[in-house]
Amino acid sequence: MSARGTVQTRYPEVWKKYTPGQSAVRALWYIGIMFVAVWSVRHLDIPWFYFLDAHVQIMDLGTRMFPPLWSFIEVALPPLMETIHIATLGTIVTFFIAFPTAFLAARNTTPNTTAWLIGKFILVSTRSINTVVWALLFVAIFGPGPVAGIWAIAFRSIGFVGKLIAEAIEEIDEGPVEAIEATGASRLQVLLMGVLPQVLPVVYGTMVYRWDINIRESTVLGFVGAGGIGIQLYSSINQFAWSQVSLMLSLILVVVIISEFVSAAVRGKIT
C-alpha cells in the first residue's frame, strides 16, 4: 500500500509539466507582464473613440489610394534613383570608416586598451542613434539634400558593420597569423596577409546585407530633408494626394523586395 502510494506521488495519473512552485513563479511573471502592459496603455491616454470609425477611415483611405496615379512615375522615378544612390554611396563611405574601426575594436588586433575603448565607443554610439536622428544632425550641418542623407546612412551603419567585422576578426584562426609573424613580417603585413584574407568574405557579406537595410532606411531620409524619395512622399502625404502616395509606396515595395533578393543572392555566393 505504502509502496503504491510512493509510486502514485512519483508518477501521478494526471501528468503535470510544472511543480506547484514553478507554476506560482510563472503566474507571477504573467501578472507582472500584464501589469506593465495595462499600466503602459492606460498611461498613454489613448483616445479609444478613434477606433470606432477606424475601419471607415481605412476604407476611405483605400479607395482614395486606388488606383495609383501611374503617370506620376515620371516625377517619382528620379528621387527613387536618388534614394538608391544614397544607400549605395552611404554604404561605401561606411566601409572606409568601419573597416579600420573594426580592427581597433577587435581584441586581437587592437594596438592597446585605449584604442580598443575608442573603437568600441565609436561602434556603440553610432549604432545607438537611428538613421533619422543622424539625418537631423547632418541636415543641420550640410543643409538639406542627399549629402546629409549619405552621411546619415554611413554613420548609422558604421556601428552595425564594424561590430560584425570586429567579431569576425576575433574569431579568426590564429595559425596563419603566427605563420606570417614567424617570417618576420611587420604588423601591417601580418594584418594584410594573415588577418585580412580570413575576414574578407564576412566584410563583403556584411556590406551587402547592410546595403539592403540601407535601401529601406533611405526611403525615409527625405522626411527630415535629407534627400531621396521621402521628400516627395512627405509632400504628397501632406497634400493628401493619396493616389501619388500609393504609387510611390508600390515603387518602394518593388525596390525593397528586389534589393533584398539581390542581397540574399550575393551573400549566398560569397559565404
Add this chain to the structure above:
Amino acid sequence: MSAETTAATTAQWSRPPLIKSTLLRHTITVLGLLYLVWSIGSLEVNWERVLDGLPRASNIFTRMFPPDFSRWALLTRGIIESLEMAFAATIVGMVLAIPLGLCAAGNLVPKPVYLVARSIIVLLRTFHEVIVAIMFVKIFGFGPLAGVLTLIVASVSFISKLIAEDIENMSSGQVEAIKATGASFPKMLLYGVAPQILPRYLGVSIYRLDANIRHSTVVGIVGAGGIGATLSATFSRYDYDFSLAILLAIIALVFIGEFFSTWAREKLR
C-alpha cells in the same frame, strides 16, 4: 638559395582573389567605378552649402556642449512615453503574431493560407517604421496611438516571420506523437508545437522589445509620440545643448535595453 630566387618567388605570389574569374572580376570593378561616377554626378548637391558644413559643424558642436539637462521633466516625460509605447506594442505584437506566425508555417496550414500569410508579412515588413508611422498619424491624428500602432505592425511582422521559420524547422516526431493520441488540431498546437517554439518565441519577443525601444525614439519625428518629437523640435529651434541631452538619454536607454535583452535571452537558453 640565392637572394634573387627568393625575390622572384615573393613577387610571383599574390593572395587568391575572392572572385576566381578574371573577366568577371574586372567587369565588376569597371561597372562599380562607372556606377560611382554616374551616381555622384546625378546627385543634386548644393556644394557651396555642403562646403559651408565644416564651420557649421564646429559651431553646432560647440553649442552642444555642455548638454543641458535643466529641462529634465520634459525629457523624462518623453522617455517614459517612448518606453510605454514600446512595452504596449511588444505585448500586443506578441499576441497578434501567434495566429499570423502559425498561418505562415508551411507545414501546418494549406498552401493558400500560407501564401496569404507570407504576403501579409512581406507587406508589413517592407515599409520603414517612419512611413508606417506617418500613415497612422494621418489616420488617427498626432500622438502616441499612431506610434504604438506602428510598433505593433513592426513587431507582428518580425515575430511572426521568425516563429513561422521556427515551426517549419521543428521536429515533426513530437507533433506526430500527439496526433497519434487522437488530439484535435488546437491540442496538437498546444502540446506538439508550442513547447518546441516557446523558447525562441520569448527570445525573439525580448529582442523585439529592445528594437521597439530603439524605434520608439524616432517615430515621434513625424508626430507619433515619444521623445522623438521633442528631439526634432530642439533641432529646428537650434537648441543644440538640449538635443545633446536627449541624445545622451536615448543612447543610455538603448544601451540599457540592449543589455537587458542580451541578459534575458542568455537566461532563456
